[in-house]
Amino acid sequence: MSSNHPRILREHKTIDLMIRIYCQGQHRSEGAVCQSCQTLRDYAHLRLEKCPYQEKKTTCANCPTHCYKKSMREQVKIMMRYAGPRMMLQHPWYAILHLIDGFRKPVELPHKIKTQENE
Ligand SMILES: [Zn+2]
Incomplete structure (x- = not known):
């Protein structure tokens, strides 16, 4: 369900x-993007679809719930470190809106999802 x-x-x-x-x-x-980027892309879309915060979410980088598995998290970090600053030049509107999303405070979920990090 998306x-x-x-x-x-x-x-x-x-x-x-x-x-x-x-x-x-x-x-x-x-x-089209290469095979490994396609895999990363599919994974990122899937995580977003399954995000428990949905439209109330902050940006993934600021989220207290770490839903990415470790290997994907590393890959997405590397990807964003490269693409982040370039977004400002190529797609400033999306970059600015994304920056604003990051100022949102993460909402409390009704059933708090615990991650290994905060246990
Ligand atoms: Zn690629």
């Missing part, structure tokens, strides 16, 4: 834009 909330739709779009910047810059892909 959300049609504009906030979530934009977040899906932001993921696509960032992964494309990263893959074109680092893997020299043209048009």
